[in-house]
Amino acid sequence: MPIDIDEKNLKHGVLGLVVALVEIIKDALKLQALKRMEGGSLTEEEIDRLGEALMDLDTAIEEMKTEQGISESVKSVRDGLDNIVDELLDKMIGSPKSEVQRPKSGNNRMTTE
Amino acid sequence: MTTNMKDVIEKMVREEIRDLLAGHKTSIKEMVASLLIPELKAAVRTSVRQALETLMEKPSSSPDFGPRTSDFGPTTPDLNPGTPDIGLRTSDLGPQTPDIGSPTSDFGLWTSDLGPPKGRYLYCIADSSEGGSLGNIGIEENKVYSIPYDDLCAVVHNCSVRPYASEDPEIVKGWVMAHQKVVDAAWEKFGTVIPIGFDTIIQGDAGADPEANVKKWLQDDYDNLKGKMEKVRGKAEYGVQILWDKRTGTQKIADESPEIKNLRNDIQSKPRGLAYMYRQKLEALLRKEIENRVDRFFREFYEKIAPHADDIRVEKTSKTDDKDKDMLLNLSCLLPKEGSQELGDELEKINALEGFSVRYTGPWPPYSFV
Numbered sequence: 001m002p003i004d005i006d007e008k009n010l011k012h013g014v015l016g017l018v019v020a021l022v023e024i025i026k027d028a029l030k031l032q033a034l035k036r037m038e039g040g041s042l043t044e045e046e047i048d049r050l051g052e053a054l055m056d057l058d059t060a061i062e063e064m065k066t067e068q069g070i071s072e073s074v075k076s077v078r079d080g081l082d083n084i085v086d087e088l089l090d091k092m093i094g095s096p097k098s099e100v101q102r103p104k105s106g107n108n109r110m111t112t113e
Numbered sequence: 114m115t116t117n118m119k120d121v122i123e124k125m126v127r128e129e130i131r132d133l134l135a136g137h138k139t140s141i142k143e144m145v146a147s148l149l150i151p152e153l154k155a156a157v158r159t160s161v162r163q164a165l166e167t168l169m170e171k172p173s174s175s176p177d178f179g180p181r182t183s184d185f186g187p188t189t190p191d192l193n194p195g196t197p198d199i200g201l202r203t204s205d206l207g208p209q210t211p212d213i214g215s216p217t218s219d220f221g222l223w224t225s226d227l228g229p230p231k232g233r234y235l236y237c238i239a240d241s242s243e244g245g246s247l248g249n250i251g252i253e254e255n256k257v258y259s260i261p262y263d264d265l266c267a268v269v270h271n272c273s274v275r276p277y278a279s280e281d282p283e284i285v286k287g288w289v290m291a292h293q294k295v296v297d298a299a300w301e302k303f304g305t306v307i308p309i310g311f312d313t314i315i316q317g318d319a320g321a322d323p324e325a326n327v328k329k330w331l332q333d334d335y336d337n338l339k340g341k342m343e344k345v346r347g348k349a350e351y352g353v354q355i356l357w358d359k360r361t362g363t364q365k366i367a368d369e370s371p372e373i374k375n376l377r378n379d380i381q382s383k384p385r386g387l388a389y390m391y392r393q394k395l396e397a398l399l400r401k402e403i404e405n406r407v408d409r410f411f412r413e414f415y416e417k418i419a420p421h422a423d424d425i426r427v428e429k430t431s432k433t434d435d436k437d438k439d440m441l442l443n444l445s446c447l448l449p450k451e452g453s454q455e456l457g458d459e460l461e462k463i464n465a466l467e468g469f470s471v472r473y474t475g476p477w478p479p480y481s482f483v
Binding site for chain 1: 384385386387388389390393394397
């Protein structure tokens, strides 16, 4: 597949990848924070600070995406990754144990949104 | 004076346009390259094939079909490397996305593509011993006819041994649609058919007539084919898809769950950071509940539908065009050709439920059940 590289779409491509990764890490952080919160190991103040930090992270990423015009790139990277993970999971878990096979939904997000 | 002004203006306009286009020159160049070459190749291929076919039809001409290298020059390399993976929408084109690039029947050597067409493009097997023409309804307007063996026949057109491949999804789409039209026509003419996937080509062995190979294939697989023919006799494939309005559905779930309602109230009173975390928790809960509901719906609907079908296959759900609707269920059902009133009634009931819509398509030839 010939890859067309010029300055502009190199930026889009690389930046899109990087921001997609950042979003995924952020989602993982959120999950961890939720677990800690529900596990009861955090004080209210700590939860509040965590929440604020994550909120700021959310805003910063959204702003960056809009400014750089890479929202589409990021979405397509994440959609692509989701499809790959879905297929992998189907292969591993997809053997029909019961008569009714669970449908392979194209709507599962790899990470929580 | 005015003529000078005009020249000056013309010159300036030209320069500006050139400057503006300069940035696009590379993309224009690439576009021409990527579009021109496949089209050119396809046109050359078609003319060569047609010329050879006319040659073959002349009865008196000496049967010298061996390759004359002086005429044709060095063998052309594989024209279109690989077949693309086109994600064709099933709702547009019928049941399955056909397996593009399915392997050619392993009957002969990959012979040089010179001389009479050594391949037979397979559309379907029909329940009939007729061997006749169905007209020029094939891919690229090739003549479609049937090759009989015993009480079955194979519906084919003559082609090269190379599978059809193109980088242009529009071209491939056209081919697939032509394929489906031929299968439909054969279905109508012969009553019962076993549809074959797109791009299935049977080659002749070196020196042998590909026709003989088609008959041999029918003979070798006769029992299996007869069995399949019986399974689908008088039946057709129908597609059932159930969509769910995710937005209103989610709203309902949120309203019905006391846990979620409590969380919502709590959030109102909390400071920013805390509120954010609680909102994350709420979203996670909601997501889990939706997942459970969707599972339950699938099971319930499947159990309502399955008893009415002779055979049923669970297909992958795809993303819908409507952002607010999700596809819950995608089934291919084998029903009697005229459909099933009971299934229709059942689907009507489901469609009437709030938040659900049913897409019921068919009848198709039984692609998924052979």
